[in-house]
Amino acid sequence: MASHSRVNSQHVSEPALREAAERSYEYLHTMEDRNVAPNAAALAALEHFHEPFPENPSDPVEVVNMLDKFGAPATAATTGGRYFGFVIGGTLPASLAASWLANTWDQNAALRVMAPVAAELEEVVLKWVCEALGLPSDCDGGLVTCATTANFTALATARHALLSRLGWNVAEDGMFGAPPIQVVVGQEVHASVLKALNLAGFGSKRVTVVEADEQGRMRADKLPRLDRSTIVCIQAGNVNSGSFDPAREICLRAREQASWVHVDGAFGLWAAASPKYKDLVAGFELADSWAMDAHKWPNINYDSGIVLVRDAMALRSAMTISAAYLQPGTRREPMHHAPEASRRARGIELWAGLKSLGRSGLANLIERTCAHAQRFAAGLREAGFEILNEVVINQVLVSFGSSERTLEVIRRIQEEGTCWCSGTVWRGRTAMRISVSSWATSSADVERSLAAMLRIARETPA
Numbered sequence: 001m002a003s004h005s006r007v008n009s010q011h012v013s014e015p016a017l018r019e020a021a022e023r024s025y026e027y028l029h030t031m032e033d034r035n036v037a038p039n040a041a042a043l044a045a046l047e048h049f050h051e052p053f054p055e056n057p058s059d060p061v062e063v064v065n066m067l068d069k070f071g072a073p074a075t076a077a078t079t080g081g082r083y084f085g086f087v088i089g090g091t092l093p094a095s096l097a098a099s100w101l102a103n104t105w106d107q108n109a110a111l112r113v114m115a116p117v118a119a120e121l122e123e124v125v126l127k128w129v130c131e132a133l134g135l136p137s138d139c140d141g142g143l144v145t146c147a148t149t150a151n152f153t154a155l156a157t158a159r160h161a162l163l164s165r166l167g168w169n170v171a172e173d174g175m176f177g178a179p180p181i182q183v184v185v186g187q188e189v190h191a192s193v194l195k196a197l198n199l200a201g202f203g204s205k206r207v208t209v210v211e212a213d214e215q216g217r218m219r220a221d222k223l224p225r226l227d228r229s230t231i232v233c234i235q236a237g238n239v240n241s242g243s244f245d246p247a248r249e250i251c252l253r254a255r256e257q258a259s260w261v262h263v264d265g266a267f268g269l270w271a272a273a274s275p276k277y278k279d280l281v282a283g284f285e286l287a288d289s290w291a292m293d294a295h296k297w298p299n300i301n302y303d304s305g306i307v308l309v310r311d312a313m314a315l316r317s318a319m320t321i322s323a324a325y326l327q328p329g330t331r332r333e334p335m336h337h338a339p340e341a342s343r344r345a346r347g348i349e350l351w352a353g354l355k356s357l358g359r360s361g362l363a364n365l366i367e368r369t370c371a372h373a374q375r376f377a378a379g380l381r382e383a384g385f386e387i388l389n390e391v392v393i394n395q396v397l398v399s400f401g402s403s404e405r406t407l408e409v410i411r412r413i414q415e416e417g418t419c420w421c422s423g424t425v426w427r428g429r430t431a432m433r434i435s436v437s438s439w440a441t442s443s444a445d446v447e448r449s450l451a452a453m454l455r456i457a458r459e460t461p462a
C-alpha cells in the first residue's frame, strides 16, 4: 500500500518538476544576456497574476508555465554577475541544487524526530561557521530567516540573561517593572538592530548612541559607563562603508564590567574566513552573541540567517518552548534555539554551499569580491570621480558630483541594465553604493559594468 501511493504521487508530481527544472536551466542560460533590472513590459505583465481566485483547479505544469512566463522576466537578476545593489549574494550551484532536493523532501526542521537530517546538518553547519570565523567552539546558535531576526534572537537572549542575573525572570514576568537595561549602539547602527531592539521591548529611542568616526566606526573612547545591566551593540561591516568597529577594545572594556556585547556582522563577519582579511575581524570573537547572514556574502540561497551565542544555556533558556507533546529529548532540538517553531530546513542548503566551497573556497570568494571592489574604486577614481570610503572589503561608495547628478547617474545606470547599483547617503552626501557580494561576478562582469558606469556618468550633464 505504501509503495503504491508513492508511485502515484511521483507520477503526479514529475511533469511539473521536469518543467520547473527546464525553466530553471533556461533562466540560468539567459542570465548573461538580459538586463539586470526587469524592463517596463515585464513589470506591466505582472498584471496577469491579478485574477479572481480561480473557481477550478489548474494543471501543475500550466501553473509552472504561467509562473515562468510572467514571473521570470520580472525578477531582478541577482544571481547573475552584475548585480551590485544593497548587499545581495547570488546562489551557489550546490546550495541551489540542494534546495531543490530539500524542497522535495519538505522537512519541518522544528524537531529532530520530524527531520533528522535537517537537525543533524544544522549542528554541523553551526560548528563549521564557528570554526571558519574563529568564534568560540562551544557557542550554540540557531538558523533563522535573516540578520534582522538573528539580531532579535540575540538581543532577546541578552535581555533574558542580564535580567536573570539581576534576579528578574523576563520570560515569566515580562518587561514592565523589570530592572532597567542600558542599551548602547553606535551612531552608524544598522536599522535592523533598532527594529530588533524595538521588538524586544527595549524601544529603539531608549538607547545610548555613541559617536562614530569618519569611516562609521564606533569611537571606543566615547563609550558611556558600562555595567552588568548593559548591552553594547557593535558592528562588523558597515552596510555602506564596510568598516569594522574596534571590537577588541570595546569587548575588553565590556568584559571588565560584565556587560553583554552583541555583534551585528550580517556580511562583514565573514571576512574572518579569509587569511588576508581576518585581521579586520580580530576582537569580535570576544563578544557574547553574533548575528549574520548566509544569504549575503557566502551566497547561500534565500533565506538564511544565523545567530550564535557564547552562553549556550542562555540561548536555550530564552528560546525554549514547552508543551506536553514536544517531548524534550537529550539532543539539540532546532526549535529551542530560535524564535520560529516550524520552519524550512535551511541547514541543508547551508551545508551544501559550505561543503562545496570548503575553507579555501570561502576565503577565495571573500578575496575575489574584495579585489573586484578595489578594481571598481580604482577605475572610478582614475576617471575623476570621488570614492567616499576607505575600501576595506567589498563595499564602494562613489559620488558623481552634486547630489542631483549622482542620483541621475544612478537612475540611468539602473535603467540602462548592464548592471544595478543602489543609492545611499553617506555622512550627509548622496552616493552610489557598489556591493560586490556574488560568487558569480567575474572580472569580465566588472569591466563591462565599470565601462557602462563611466560612459553613463560622462553622458550625464553636470
Ligand SMILES: *Cc1c(COP(=O)(O)O)cnc(C)c1O
Residues within 6 Å of the ligand: 087, 145, 146, 147, 148, 149, 190, 192, 193, 235, 237, 238, 239, 264, 265, 266, 267, 293, 305
Ligand atoms: C543586511 C544587513 C542587516 C539586515 O539583514 P537582513 O538579512 O535583511 O535582515 C543587518 N545588518 C547589517 C550590517 C546588514 O548589512
